[in-house]
Each structure stands twice: as structure tokens, then as C-alpha cells.
Amino acid sequence: MNLKIAALAGDGIGPEVxxxxxxxxxxxxxxxxxxxxxxxxxxxxxxxEKTGNPLPEQTLNLCLNTDAVLFGAIGDPKYDNNxxxxxxxxxxxxxxxxxxxxxxxxxxxxxxxxxxxSSPLKKEIxxxxxxxxxxxxxxxxxxxxxxxxxxxxxxxxxxxxxxEEITRVSHLAFKSAQNRRxxxxxxxxxxxxxxxxxxxxxxxxxxxxxxxxALDFLFVDNAAMQIILNPRQFDVLLxxxxxxxxxxxxxxxxxxxxxLLASASLGKTNALFEPIHGxxxxxxxxxxxxxxxxxxxxAMLLEYFGLNKEAKKVYEAVEKAIEYNVVTEDLNTDSKFGxxxxxxxxxxxx
Amino acid sequence: MNLKIAALAGDGIGPEVxxxxxxxxxxxxxxxxxxxxxxxxxxxxxxxEKTGNPLPEQTLNLCLNTDAVLFGAIGDPKYDNNxxxxxxxxxxxxxxxxxxxxxxxxxxxxxxxxxxxSSPLKKEIxxxxxxxxxxxxxxxxxxxxxxxxxxxxxxxxxxxxxxEEITRVSHLAFKSAQNRRxxxxxxxxxxxxxxxxxxxxxxxxxxxxxxxxALDFLFVDNAAMQIILNPRQFDVLLxxxxxxxxxxxxxxxxxxxxxLLASASLGKTNALFEPIHGxxxxxxxxxxxxxxxxxxxxAMLLEYFGLNKEAKKVYEAVEKAIEYNVVTEDLNTDSKFGxxxxxxxxxxxx
Ligand SMILES: CC(C)[C@H](C(=O)O)[C@@H](O)C(=O)O
Ligand SMILES: CC(C)[C@H](C(=O)O)[C@@H](O)C(=O)O
Numbered sequence: 001m002n003l004k005i006a007a008l009a010g011d012g013i014g015p016e017v018x019x020x021x022x023x024x025x026x027x028x029x030x031x032x033x034x035x036x037x038x039x040x041x042x043x044x045x046x047x048x049e050k051t052g053n054p055l056p057e058q059t060l061n062l063c064l065n066t067d068a069v070l071f072g073a074i075g076d077p078k079y080d081n082n083x084x085x086x087x088x089x090x091x092x093x094x095x096x097x098x099x100x101x102x103x104x105x106x107x108x109x110x111x112x113x114x115x116x117x118s119s120p121l122k123k124e125i126x127x128x129x130x131x132x133x134x135x136x137x138x139x140x141x142x143x144x145x146x147x148x149x150x151x152x153x154x155x156x157x158x159x160x161x162x163x164e165e166i167t168r169v170s171h172l173a174f175k176s177a178q179n180r181r182x183x184x185x186x187x188x189x190x191x192x193x194x195x196x197x198x199x200x201x202x203x204x205x206x207x208x209x210x211x212x213x214a215l216d217f218l219f220v221d222n223a224a225m226q227i228i229l230n231p232r233q234f235d236v237l238l239x240x241x242x243x244x245x246x247x248x249x250x251x252x253x254x255x256x257x258x259x260l261l262a263s264a265s266l267g268k269t270n271a272l273f274e275p276i277h278g279x280x281x282x283x284x285x286x287x288x289x290x291x292x293x294x295x296x297x298x299a300m301l302l303e304y305f306g307l308n309k310e311a312k313k314v315y316e317a318v319e320k321a322i323e324y325n326v327v328t329e330d331l332n333t334d335s336k337f338g339x340x341x342x343x344x345x346x347x348x349x350x
Numbered sequence: 351m352n353l354k355i356a357a358l359a360g361d362g363i364g365p366e367v368x369x370x371x372x373x374x375x376x377x378x379x380x381x382x383x384x385x386x387x388x389x390x391x392x393x394x395x396x397x398x399e400k401t402g403n404p405l406p407e408q409t410l411n412l413c414l415n416t417d418a419v420l421f422g423a424i425g426d427p428k429y430d431n432n433x434x435x436x437x438x439x440x441x442x443x444x445x446x447x448x449x450x451x452x453x454x455x456x457x458x459x460x461x462x463x464x465x466x467x468s469s470p471l472k473k474e475i476x477x478x479x480x481x482x483x484x485x486x487x488x489x490x491x492x493x494x495x496x497x498x499x500x501x502x503x504x505x506x507x508x509x510x511x512x513x514e515e516i517t518r519v520s521h522l523a524f525k526s527a528q529n530r531r532x533x534x535x536x537x538x539x540x541x542x543x544x545x546x547x548x549x550x551x552x553x554x555x556x557x558x559x560x561x562x563x564a565l566d567f568l569f570v571d572n573a574a575m576q577i578i579l580n581p582r583q584f585d586v587l588l589x590x591x592x593x594x595x596x597x598x599x600x601x602x603x604x605x606x607x608x609x610l611l612a613s614a615s616l617g618k619t620n621a622l623f624e625p626i627h628g629x630x631x632x633x634x635x636x637x638x639x640x641x642x643x644x645x646x647x648x649a650m651l652l653e654y655f656g657l658n659k660e661a662k663k664v665y666e667a668v669e670k671a672i673e674y675n676v677v678t679e680d681l682n683t684d685s686k687f688g689x690x691x692x693x694x695x696x697x698x699x700x
Contacts, residue, residue, distance in 0.1 A: 246571050
């Protein structure tokens with residue numbers, strides 16, 4: 001297979017971790033006889049620096065005309081601490097998601113057997129947990145109208161959802177549940193929010209096409225509790241953009257490190273793969289960032305193109321790295337291995 | 351002291367647990383020579399049943415003309431599962447918060463030494479954790495305009511905040527931090543939301559009056575992770591309404607049971623005290639609901655009126671109940687004690 005892949009390293013540790021994902025894909029290409037061609041482009045704070053725009057036209061055009069996007073990370077404290085900044089790195093990622101129509105963000109949560117002790121949660125709580133969060137990614141309060149009055153004393157954000165936006169991501173979530181343990185939990189705040197009530201109505205309607213999937217509902221406050229109290233109860237979690245952002249980061253603690261979690265963002269015709277961690281500026285350039293999330297996002301890319309044998313190989317390589325303790329310091333405080341060494345181990349194993 | 355207290359038992363386990371809080375206050379009255387007069391009134395699903403209104407005028411008037419409100423719980427699955435219901439129990443609580451101007455909800459999180467093993471988190475993670483969440487309670491998306499188009503295909507909720515709303519709750523949070531470990535963490539999503547950026551600006555401004563308090567900022571997704579990874583890092587957490595709802599329920603897992611957590615909702619002239627758990631319909635009438643959260647909310651009521659010795663007595667009684675394992679089944683699966691027995695133990699100890 002020939003694939004043209006846009007590589008958007010972004011900010012902070014983005015460049016370091018994406019390099020390891022590329023190495024893994026390169027190795028897969030050699031072993032399984034595929035050609036993966038990478039084209040690099042700027043996004044985020046680095047793109048603002050170079051062009052004034054967090055998503056330069058060139059980058060967007062590249063992404064629109066490649067088979068898939070491999071994404072690093074985005075964000076810079078310089079902007080976070082300045083509420084008055086007009087241009088911010090995150091706008092690049094949000095605009096990219098919107099422009100590529102990436103309406104579904106998929107985040108699998110499953111602890112590694114050999115890392116069961118790394119979690120702040122007790123082993124008996126997380127053992128056997130295995131669920132996927134489907135987060136709607138191009139609607140809700142992220143993209144609703146934002147206002148600030150002239151005096152700068154009143155601000156607002158609009159959370160809006162349409163039936164269509166809810167329907168399309170719901171179908172993906174139900175299909176995934178059909179291939180798993182056939183349970184879908186929809187998370188909302190229907191006792192307060194109008195958008196949540198629309199979500200409930202639409203999801204119920206969609207569920208009629210999937211009579212083999214059991215559907216239940218949880219309020220988001222309760223869900224935030226249940227994810228920690230009893231993560232095994234979940235199979236597929238479906239939720240809106242902001243709730244998905246919060247809950248999937250929260251759920252990452254189950255695996256012991258957010259540095260292990262990858263995500264796929266899918267649209268009708270485009271797809272983007274990224275670690276769920278951010279740009280982690282404190283670690284930048286130190287060769288200590290965990291590259292596994294980025295490598296696993298490359299595995300999700302392979303699966304997306306039906307290259308399941310190849311993806312499996314990447315998963316195996318990552319499992320071996322963890323088993324042999326070839327991991328970065330977030331997983332082993334005494335580690336002698338850095339970002340590069342973990343990436344090399346994975347590529348060599350492949 | 352003479353206090354007139356409105357007792358709003360509400361739905362589900364509300365009546366059972368509030369009864370135990372009343373017993374505790376009655377005992378305190380006898381020992382310390384105070385007169386607490388309770389006036390009962392309906393709120394929530396039960397009020398809808400009786401009057402068609404989740405907050406009957408009579409109830410609201412009572413609350414406006416008492417010294418404080420003791421609140422049970424609210425909610426009924428009948429309404430949750432019907433997105434088309436026009437009247438819902440929660441509206442009663444929301445309207446009450448708004449009408450009484452209860453802009454600050456205060457939720458202390460601190461595990462009991464003898465319950466360190468009840469948490470899904472490892473002991474070494476939660477030991478020594480001790481923080482307070484200040485949640486803004488009368489603004490944000492809970493109270494913004496809600497819309498549904500006629501076709502029922504597009505819904506929206508508006509999240510709005512004014513400088514004034516942010517300022518008043520921030521002052522309370524900073525004052526609390528001054529009396530504690532002098533650290534305040536503001537939680538928001540300033541990389542995406544306009545309201546969050548207003549929060550950052552205003553909180554920074556307010557912080558100038560509290561130069562002895564160290565201020566830092568966390569994005570809500572990261573905060574959802576940090577609360578589990580390292581709860582000891584927090585002293586006072588300050589956040590908006592919806593984030594506070596999610597994070598405080600999440601934080602309850604630290605203590606092992608949401609049945610242990612109380613909250614105070616304060617306004618300029620009114621105050622309401624309630625457990626943070628909900629109406630827990632599955633447990634209703636079974637004498638298994640944990641009354642401790644409700645009893646502790648009574649202790650917070652005492653503190654509010656400066657009755658610190660009295661509040662301390664209640665805390666002591668609760669600690670003893672936990673120490674002697676006189677607890678409900680959420681804390682001890684083999685428990686022989688029910689809601690009533692725990693309440694009696696506490697009242698007798700006092
Ligand atoms: C960087 C930020 C805008 C982004 C989000 O909130 O969606 C990130 O937290 C994520 O989850 O991908
Ligand atoms: C019942 C519900 C409306 C309420 C809220 O979301 O505020 C509850 O969850 C709470 O936290 O007090």
C-alpha cells in the first residue's frame with residue numbers, strides 16, 4: 001500500500017514523539033512492503049511563530065490532500081497565561097478538526113498487564129477494564145459563538161448541537177459496541193442541559209438500529225465518579241465534545257500514564273491520529289517524553305487502512321517494550337531509557 | 351441561639367438522611383442549649399406530584415424567611431428518562447439556588463484515617479489529601495438561555511459569566527485559602543472558552559488583594575487527571591458551575607464514598623446545606639443510605655452560625671461512628687447498621 005501522510009509535529013514534545021511514530025511506520029513499511037511518504041508541516045505555536053497563523057493554509061491544504069494526518073501535540077504556556085492573546089495555538093487544532101470534518105474522536109482505555117501497579121488506582125479496580133470513549137469532536141461549546149462585551153465584563157460561549165451531528169457519531173459508537181461487548185453508555189447532563197436532552201432523544205432513536213446493543217445513560221458528574229469506582233462496567237462510552245475532553249483525560253489515570261494513550265479522529269473522508277497528551281512544555285527537548293502514545297496513534301492509523309496485521313505488530317512491539325521495561329521515566333522513575341531509545345526499541349522489534 | 355431551619359427533604363433517600371441530620375441537631379440543641387426549629391417543605395419530584403411545581407411558592411417563601419435551609423436530595427428516574435418532560439425536579443433546586451442567591455458551593459474533601467482503605471485509590475495517593483472545592487453555583491451554562499428549534503432538531507445552552515459573578519465567589523475562595531495552606535488553583539478551559547478567559551482575568555485581579563495566597567491555573571481536563579494522580583497538591587480549587595459539578599463528584603472517590611461528603615451553598619444573606627450525593631432511588635426506603643453526608647451538612651450549618659464547638663462535636667461523633675464501624679453498607683459490605691442506626695449512634699454520642 002502507498003500512503004501519503006501529513007506529519008504535523010506541532011509544539012513542545014510533539015516533534016520528539018512523532019519522530020518515534022515515523023520510525024515505527026518506516027519499519028512496518030520495510031517489513032510488510034508498504035510505502036509511507038511523510039510530508040511535514042507546521043501547526044500550533046510554532047506555526048504562529050513562523051506565519052502568524054496556527055493553521056497555515058499550506059498545512060490545511062496538505063492535510064486535505066493526504067491519506068491521513070499524524071499529529072504531535074499543541075500548546076504553549078505563553079498563550080495560556082495570556083487571556084488577551086488573539087491568536088492561540090489551540091485554534092490550529094480546532095480549525096483542523098473542523099475543516100477535515102473529524103467529528104468522532106476515539107480513545108481506547110485498557111491497562112497493560114505489566115503496568116497494573118503504575119496506576120494510582122488499586123489493581124483490583126482496574127484489572128480487566130477495557131473500554132472506548134467516543135467523543136464528538138466538531139460541535140458543542142468548542143465551536144459555538146463566543147462573545148465578550150466591549151467593557152470586557154461579560155463573556156459567553158454557546159453550546160449547540162444538531163440532530164445530524166449527534167446521529168453520525170452515534171452510529172460509529174454503536175457499530176463499535178456491536179464488535180465488542182455490546183454495551184453503550186451515553187454520558188450527558190440531561191437533567192440540566194437542553195443539548196443533553198437532544199442527545200438522549202437522538203441516541204435513543206439511533207439505538208433502534210442496534211437492538212443487540214444495550215443502551216444506558218449516566219449523568220456526567222456520576223460518570224466522572226464511576227470511571228474511577230468501577231471502570232470495568234464500561235464498554236463503549238459516548239459523549240459530547242467537552243465532557244469527552246474531561247472524561248478521557250480522567251480515564252487515562254487507569255492506565256498509569258497519559259503517555260500511553262492514543263486517539264483516532266475520524267470524518268467522512270479524513271482521519272487524524274494523535275496522542276491524547278498535550279505538548280508537555282516542561283519536558284521539551286529532554287528526551288524524556290513517553291513516545292508510546294504517539295506510536296500507538298500510528299497503529300490506529302494502520303488499522304484505519306485495514307492493515308490489521310501491521311497494527312498488531314506495532315502493539316506487540318509496544319507490549320514488549322513495556323514488558324522489558326524499556327520505558328520512559330513516567331513509567332519507571334529509575335529508567336535509563338529516553339524517548340529515542342524507546343522509539344528505537346519499537347522500530348527494531350518490528 | 352434560636353434558629354429557624356427549613357427542612358427540604360426532597361426525593362429518594364432525602365427524607366431518610368435528613369431525619370438523621372435533624373436528630374444530630376436536636377441533640378446539639380439539648381447539650382449546648384440552643385433551640386433549632388424545623389419547618390418541613392416539599393421540593394423536587396415530590397413537590398411536582400403534590401403541586402405541579404418543583405419549587406412551590408410556599409417552599410420558596412419559607413426558605414427566604416428562615417435562617418438556613420437543610421436540604422436532602424432531589425431527582426427521580428421517571429424524569430431523567432423522559433427528555434420531553436417540561437417540568438423536572440432539578441428545576442426546583444436550581445430555582446432555589448438562584449432565588450436565594452447561593453452563588454458559592456463549598457465542598458471539603460478529606461479522607462478519614464480509618465477509611466483510607468475504602469477508596470479505589472491507593473492509600474499512599476490519598477493519605478494527607480485535604481482540599482476544598484469552591485464551585486460557582488448560580489451562573490454558567492446551568493442558567494443561560496436554553497433553546498430548542500421547533501422541529502426539535504437543534505438545541506443550545508448558553509454559558510455566560512459576568513465579572514461580578516466571578517469576583518464574589520473568588521473572594522470567598524481566596525479568604526478560605528488564607529485560613530488554610532494559602533494556595534488557590536483555578537480550573538478552567540481558557541485555551542478554548544471565552545468565559546474561562548474572563549475567569550482568568552478576573553481571578554488574577556482579585557488575587558491582587560491576597561498577595562499571601564499563591565495562585566495557579568489548570569485546564570479542566572488536566573485537573574480531572576490531577577485530582578486522581580496527586581490530590582495532595584491541592585488546597586483550594588476554584589471553578590465555574592459545570593466544572594465544579596463534575597470535579598467535586600469525581601473528587602468524592604478519594605474519600606471512599608460519596609455518602610460522606612457535605613456541602614454548603616452560600617449567598618449574601620442565605621445559606622443552604624446539603625449532601626453532595628443525589629436521591630439514590632434504588633436505595634429509597636431500605637434504610638441503607640449513608641446519612642453521614644447529611645449529618646455533616648448540619649455540622650457545616652453550625653459552623654456557618656459560628657457554633658464551632660457544636661460543629662466539632664458533630665465531627666467527633668461522625669469520626670467515632672466510622673472508627674467503631676457503625677457505618678452503612680457502602681463503607682462496609684457486611685454492615686449490620688442502617689441509616690437510622692448510624693443516625694442514632696451519632697445523636698447518642700453527642
Ligand atoms: C488542546 C485542546 C484544545 C484539546 C481539546 O480540548 O480538545 C485537547 O485537550 C484534546 O483533548 O485534544
Ligand atoms: C441535581 C443536579 C441539578 C445538581 C447539579 O448538577 O448542580 C447536582 O448534581 C449537584 O451537584 O448538586
